[in-house]
Amino acid sequence: MSSNSTNGAHELHTEDEALSVLLDADIDKVMAGLDRIVEAAPSYQKLFMRWQRQQWSTEDFDFTEDARQWADPDLITKEERDFLLFGFSQFFLGEERVTAELLPFAMGAPSHEAQAFLTTQISDEAKHMVFFDRFYREVLGASAATIGDMLDQQRANVNEDWERLFNGILHDCAERLRKDPSDFAALVRGITVYMVVIEGTLALTGARFIIRSLKERGWFPGFTAGFTAVNRDESRHVGFGVKFLADAISADPANARIIEETLKETLPVASLVFVPPGVENPYDFETPFYRSEEIFEYAMKALSKKLAAMGLDPAMLAAAA
Ligand SMILES: [Fe+2]
Numbered sequence: 347m348s349s350n351s352t353n354g355a356h357e358l359h360t361e362d363e364a365l366s367v368l369l370d371a372d373i374d375k376v377m378a379g380l381d382r383i384v385e386a387a388p389s390y391q392k393l394f395m396r397w398q399r400q401q402w403s404t405e406d407f408d409f410t411e412d413a414r415q416w417a418d419p420d421l422i423t424k425e426e427r428d429f430l431l432f433g434f435s436q437f438f439l440g441e442e443r444v445t446a447e448l449l450p451f452a453m454g455a456p457s458h459e460a461q462a463f464l465t466t467q468i469s470d471e472a473k474h475m476v477f478f479d480r481f482y483r484e485v486l487g488a489s490a491a492t493i494g495d496m497l498d499q500q501r502a503n504v505n506e507d508w509e510r511l512f513n514g515i516l517h518d519c520a521e522r523l524r525k526d527p528s529d530f531a532a533l534v535r536g537i538t539v540y541m542v543v544i545e546g547t548l549a550l551t552g553a554r555f556i557i558r559s560l561k562e563r564g565w566f567p568g569f570t571a572g573f574t575a576v577n578r579d580e581s582r583h584v585g586f587g588v589k590f591l592a593d594a595i596s597a598d599p600a601n602a603r604i605i606e607e608t609l610k611e612t613l614p615v616a617s618l619v620f621v622p623p624g625v626e627n628p629y630d631f632e633t634p635f636y637r638s639e640e641i642f643e644y645a646m647k648a649l650s651k652k653l654a655a656m657g658l659d660p661a662m663l664a665a666a667a
Pocket residue numbers: 441444470471474576580
């Protein structure tokens with residue numbers, strides 16, 4: 347952002363405009379809004395104010411029609427059910443992991459502004475987990491005494507690469523920060539994994555394809571409304587991550603090297619998180635809702651935009667992927 351004070355008012359106006367797009371209920375507009383946020387690079391304070399205005403409740407959504415549809419044996423095929431359970435579970439368990447692992451990131455935040463934002467994100471991620479827990483109970487008909495029991499029941503639905511990314515790489519990032527919150531290089535690596543790869547590349551891409559597929563079929567109206575609100579939050583989180591990394595690169599170009607190394611380590615695992623169980627070729631497969639090449643292409647484009655916004659050359663991805 348320019349320090350030229352005559353441009354300041356205009357830039358603030360642009361930031362507000364970019365952020366207001368996220369209020370839209372259409373997922374493709376939410377995604378376009380993210381591009382605008384990333385370009386406008388709003389300050390942590392702006393993102394915090396937006397969080398205050400974008401509150402929603404897990405109780406806002408009516409799941410009656412969703413439950414009726416899931417219970418209808420003629421509406422959804424076995425292949426579609428299996429694929430949806432795989433996708434929903436990766437999100438549900440993912441929301442739980444990112445809630446817990448974000449705590450050390452907030453401890454390591456280099457300013458109170460960044461820390462204040464990260465505490466809002468912790469509460470968002472917890473809300474997303476509770477939203478999925480409610481969906482599993484009221485729509486998918488699952489029952490469990492606690493959220494922990496519910497997560498354990500669904501654990502068999504996630505793939506091995508999900509385990510490697512969340513319980514391996516992300517957990518290691520959080521552990522390094524837990525041991526030494528002043529380790530700035532660990533924070534740069536962690537934010538690359540968390541906000542850029544997991545949220546900005548995997549989650550927003552996967553969500554866009556799930557929401558689009560469900561809307562085309564008129565399925566799960568309560569869920570699609572709630573999941574759109576989830577992804578509006580995710581866009582804000584990614585906006586934070588891109589701003590943080592762009593500032594880190596400006597402060598010390600050596601941080602660009604850490605981001606590049608982290609992407610090289612993470613992307614080969616991350617791309618396989620999209621792969622549902624039982625496919626023959628993990629790089630070329632078909633799901634009941636879309637083909638692998640569509641989702642891989644969308645994810646790479648999403649990631650490239652974020653790298654460009656940080657001032658990095660997206661061509662590095664050719665070597666990393
Ligand atoms: Fe989330």
